[in-house]
Amino acid sequence: MDSIIKIIDEMNKSNEGLVPILQRVQDKLGYLPIDILEAISEKMNLPYNQVFGVTTFYSQFRLEPQGENLIQLCNGTACHVKGSKKIIKTIEEKLGIKKGETTENMKFTFQVVYCIGSCGLSPTAMINKKVIPKLTSSKILKILEELS
């Protein structure tokens, strides 16, 4: 907690702004706990509703901790026409969770994102920040098995 407060103080002093501070803190902790948001509001002298409002406006920010493995399946247009919808279904069935959720054992978080800009290799996913090209339902099942 102390190290996080230090980051907030330093960034606030150099006028970095709310969004970069939230990004840095989430980088460190993996998510944004409510008490940290309260601390940011106090340190930056901003109303709490503004800090919370900005946090929930942008899809990058999370209020819940994230699983060990982050599956970000692309559902951009190119991936969509090449069958990402079926892959979403396969992942949901396999992990027993819906998109946006984390498995109970904290092994997997599954997100559906719009376009990671690798449309030439569609359908794609970013699994733990690595782009996986030309996915199929059977390929993703194999990857999920290897990770669990």
Next chain:
Amino acid sequence: MSHKVYEKTVLCCGGTGCIAGGSESIYFSFLNEIKRRSLDKKFRISITGCHGLCEMGPIVVVQPEGILYCHTLIEDVPEIIDKTLIKSDLVEHLVYKNPKTLEIIPKYKDIPFYKYQKRILLRNCGVINPENIKEYIKREGYSALRKAILDMSPLQIINEIKKSGLRGRGGAGFPTGLKWEFTKKANGEPKYIVGNADEGDPGAFMDRSLIEGDPHSLLEGMLIAGYSIGAKEGYIYCRAEYPLAIKRLKIAIKQAKEAGLIGKNILGSNFSFDIKIKQGAGAFVCGEETALLASIEGRRGEPRPRPPFPANSGLWGKPTNINNVKSYSYIPQIILNGADWFSSIGTERSKGTMVFALTGKVVSTGLVEVPIGMSIRELVFDIGGGVPLGKNFKAVQIGGPLGGCLPAEKLDLPIDYEPIIEAGAIMGSGGMIVVDNETCMVEFAKYFLQFASDESCGQCVPCRLGGERMLEILTRITDGEGKLEDLKKLEKLSRVMNQGSLCALGQLTPNPVLSTLRYFKDEYIAHIVDKRCPAGECEALITYHIDEKKCTGCTRCLRKCPQNAISGEKKKPHKIDKRLCIKCGVCKDVCKFDAVYIM
């Protein structure tokens, strides 16, 4: 400055796509291998930005011959060194083959994908190492800035840009020179320059590839804009989803500062300018200029009514010039080669080239740059190679989620702002997605509606509620529960959203629905009246079957089915239990005998 002369240069593609295919390890393997064999004085290995032909990645190009190798693997490195670098022979199994004629085309410039392009904006992508400013400078980099600052007055520059006819490449097509003039004339200090790299359209990666491949051209364009308009500070607003682009921009800014091209008294003049990067945090609406400015200020990225336009009241209420990444990147070329050169390319009303991300059901997916006015047919068929697997072209979706779908009868339409709008789509920033007969146009429209309503900021009622209601109606239709009067409702809602929404997001959200209703009404009717999805995509209206004649009983699908919905003995035709089937399509994916079909 003396530099070594190398016999040959190997260019490894370092775009996001090829990196996903392992191009970085190929690059390092080349480096190690030529060092080990003491060939590093003869040959140079470089990593470049995107070559554009992402479908064929990882791509390796050998210069000066210009030989292009596709789908290169790390195991191929010794063979390329032995054959191509040392003996100037081809490695045949890596050479590009025309997918239709199977003709071997070893050279980059002869491949149809490149042959019909006109690369002005992408001239450095795939050629220079984007992380080395010297390579940019060697290709006339920053000489436009020198010319602008030392030989031209701000007014001269603005007149030159106006004369060139450059229109904003973010999508709306507003004349760039005019925008600069407005900001220059506006009252208020300081003034700001903003580069919009919040490329949020799904299916589009032009700005990402341009920044990853040639970041300095954006910086140079922004510097020239700063000088002309009288600004001292610039911001680049880039999506957080593009980590490589952000990394390369940071390196480029650092190197430009060290070279005295960004900072105080640039090139010994009175002009000082600084550029900072702001990372987005995931909100499509931030591509809208007033929302983007709010986001830079650290607020929720909500648009506001215009006027006042950012030229008069932008960042922190000060005059701000905001352009797309591509618009700025054209500027150095226009300054160096002149307005007349630029305006000689393109059509009567729109000058220059346009960059498209060509994706979907097309043989050669990737990044292409063509003169404005080329027909959609030339782009999709001559450059893109048409639809793969012998399937039929059905439509092309242009302009991102707020654009529209154009059918085969519009293939000869010239790609230009006005004709595209008249046909029911928008030019947008350059996404172009080809679909074949397997795409259901109703489902496709629903997909875009889902996207747009997810991304609505929620401020104004027509956009917030209109999108939701339209989505409900479309869902009803794809579930087989639609009624004919739903089509009238869709049209009415579209009108309300178009006229009543605050920003372009809400105004253009109905576009995909309107354009599919215009050209593919029969598909809507088939869903509503016949309860049938002609493309075989809408789950509620289809079932999976196994063709008894084609099934060999190999048990592959039976083993892969996540629901255990398939039964059957070995070597005998299998069956799918419809009650257990979730229509995930794994069986169709894995079947080697094409025995699984959809009805």
